[in-house]
Amino acid sequence: MNHPEPETLAAYHAGELPAGEEQRLQDHLLACRECAALLLDLDGLADPGFGAGSLSTADQEALWGRIQGEMKKEEAPPALAPVIPLRRPPGFAVKPRWLQALAAALLVATVSLSAWVASLRHELAERTQPQVNPPMYTLFSGTARSSRPEVSIAADAPIFDLILEPSRARSTNRYRVEVTRAGGEMVWSRGGIAPDPRGLVRLELTRSLLGPGQYRIRLFEETGNQREPILDYELRVKGP
Amino acid sequence: MAEPSETMQGLIEQLQAASSRDEAFRRLFDLYSPRLYHFFSRRGFSHSDCLDLTQETFLGIYKGIGAFRRDASFETWLFTIATNAYRKRLRSGVAEKRGAPEVPLEGGQEDGGPMETLAATDVPAPGEELLRRERSLVLRQAIDRLPEQMRKCLVLRVDHEMKYKEIAVVLRLSPETVKVHLFHARRRLREELGPYFESSTAGIVEGAP
Numbered sequence: 001m002n003h004p005e006p007e008t009l010a011a012y013h014a015g016e017l018p019a020g021e022e023q024r025l026q027d028h029l030l031a032c033r034e035c036a037a038l039l040l041d042l043d044g045l046a047d048p049g050f051g052a053g054s055l056s057t058a059d060q061e062a063l064w065g066r067i068q069g070e071m072k073k074e075e076a077p078p079a080l081a082p083v084i085p086l087r088r089p090p091g092f093a094v095k096p097r098w099l100q101a102l103a104a105a106l107l108v109a110t111v112s113l114s115a116w117v118a119s120l121r122h123e124l125a126e127r128t129q130p131q132v133n134p135p136m137y138t139l140f141s142g143t144a145r146s147s148r149p150e151v152s153i154a155a156d157a158p159i160f161d162l163i164l165e166p167s168r169a170r171s172t173n174r175y176r177v178e179v180t181r182a183g184g185e186m187v188w189s190r191g192g193i194a195p196d197p198r199g200l201v202r203l204e205l206t207r208s209l210l211g212p213g214q215y216r217i218r219l220f221e222e223t224g225n226q227r228e229p230i231l232d233y234e235l236r237v238k239g240p
Numbered sequence: 241m242a243e244p245s246e247t248m249q250g251l252i253e254q255l256q257a258a259s260s261r262d263e264a265f266r267r268l269f270d271l272y273s274p275r276l277y278h279f280f281s282r283r284g285f286s287h288s289d290c291l292d293l294t295q296e297t298f299l300g301i302y303k304g305i306g307a308f309r310r311d312a313s314f315e316t317w318l319f320t321i322a323t324n325a326y327r328k329r330l331r332s333g334v335a336e337k338r339g340a341p342e343v344p345l346e347g348g349q350e351d352g353g354p355m356e357t358l359a360a361t362d363v364p365a366p367g368e369e370l371l372r373r374e375r376s377l378v379l380r381q382a383i384d385r386l387p388e389q390m391r392k393c394l395v396l397r398v399d400h401e402m403k404y405k406e407i408a409v410v411l412r413l414s415p416e417t418v419k420v421h422l423f424h425a426r427r428r429l430r431e432e433l434g435p436y437f438e439s440s441t442a443g444i445v446e447g448a449p
Contacts, residue, residue, distance in 0.1 A: 006323035010316040015412060029410050030395050036402075036410050038323065041279050043409045045315040048271070051278020060273055063291055067269070067298050074303065 003035055004028065013042050134204070136161040139217065139233045158208070164201040164219055166231060175201050176220040176227055179235075181213065191222060210237050248314055255305045269298060276322055283326050293329060297322045382432050386425055389413070393421040 004012075004025055011017050012025050029036045044050035055063075139162060164177070176191035188209055195201050201219065217233040254264035276297055280290040300321040308317060383394055389411070396407045404422070408415045 006320040009323075010313075010319060012412075013409075014313070014316070026392070026411065030392060030399075033400055036396070036400055037282065040406055040409055041282060042316070042319045045272075045275050045279065045319055047275075051274045051276075051281075053274070054281060055274045055277040059277075059291065060270075063273060063295060064266070064269055066291075067295050067302075070295070070299055071265075071302055074299075 003032065006038075009035065009039055010042060013039060134159045134161055136163055138163040138165060139235065140165050159204065159206055162203040162205055162217075164203065164217070164231070164233065166195075166199060166201070166219065174222040176222050177201065177203060178218045178220070179210070180216050180218070182216070187215065191220075191227075210235075212237050249310060252305070252308065252310055252314065256308070256310075265302060268301070272318060273298070276318070279322055280326060285326070285329075289329065293322070293325050296325050300325065378433065379429070382429055383425075385432075386428060390421045390425045390428075393418050394425045397422060 008017070008025065012022060017025065029039065041050075137160065166175075173194060174191070175193045175195065176189070177193060178189040179187045181187060188205070190203075193201055193203075213236075215235040215237065217235055218229055219231040219233070220227040221230050251264050251268055254260050255268065273294055276294045277290050280293045281287075285293065297318070301318070304321075308314075383391055383398075386394065392411055393407055393413075396402045396410055400406075400410075402410065404415045404418045407413070407418045411418070413421075
């Protein structure tokens, strides 16, 4: 059974309900002893004789003490969160200065080492990275075009091509190339090199192989185990 | 209203003002704590629960007194807080077992008894139980045929065992009107049912005011 709210009972008691609602509530009161008794007690609360003597003086005083205690709790300002002083845990000791300096030095060394390793990795990545369209330098025969062909290798071109042009068409289909420093020290050599369809010899070299300086490039014609020098090129590689 | 309205208004004003608030609240407590305790006791709560609920209601008053409209009825506000408190207590299930009867309305022999006893003799003899039930059924049907207000008065008188004054409160009638309704109800029942029920119905409708 849905009991009416106390406000509805009070409104009925005061004669403030609409007629239809009043009839419904009255029917409920006829069937519900609890609500009918509540309505009677609403009337009784205004009577000083209602409940007279039901509460002993001792109980009344004790109850007043309890209510006063709760009232004080209500009025008390809310308790603030306790402030915990910053305190080092037991056993905590300040480290000596030399130890702090050592820690700082280790930190600096670690950072520096990391930077150096990063630099190496970057350089390695650059060198191993495939280069698109490496620059090409054509060297003609010293007697025919220029006595000292000079080539300045760009600093950002770790790989470059050298193209050697024999002075005349050869019947052979294999060449050998030797690169020596001015003092005669061998820097690089390779045999069994096939010319391209136009009869040119194409070499792919790296800057790390030919640093700045003066070089001699000698071209040989290979026939079986025989090799015959056919051309010399003078090459100057400028600084980076 | 037992207290002069000026007194209650003054008390409320003091409660809502910061000055002498505690003193005013104590006076309010003295006036209403026995009534509230009785209110909860009549709902069947134990002594301990009645004290708790009375405390809870007074704290509700203390917290909400600032919002109370002075032109409203204080007892109505008190009733609302108290009713909500005890219903909440019942819902939470923490109340001790209710020992008192649900509606311990005052009443004695002159108030009459429930419907089932209207047509009964003191101790039903063997074979008379069926006859007693038949009398109850016939009486109930006769009551249902009464005019509405007359019927309601009689139901509250018989089923709820209420006095005239209590019936008047529940039906929002004057006690005199209730008395007249019950008088006519008794006469109609006597005319309809005959002297067969005379002795039983007379005890009901002629109860104490």
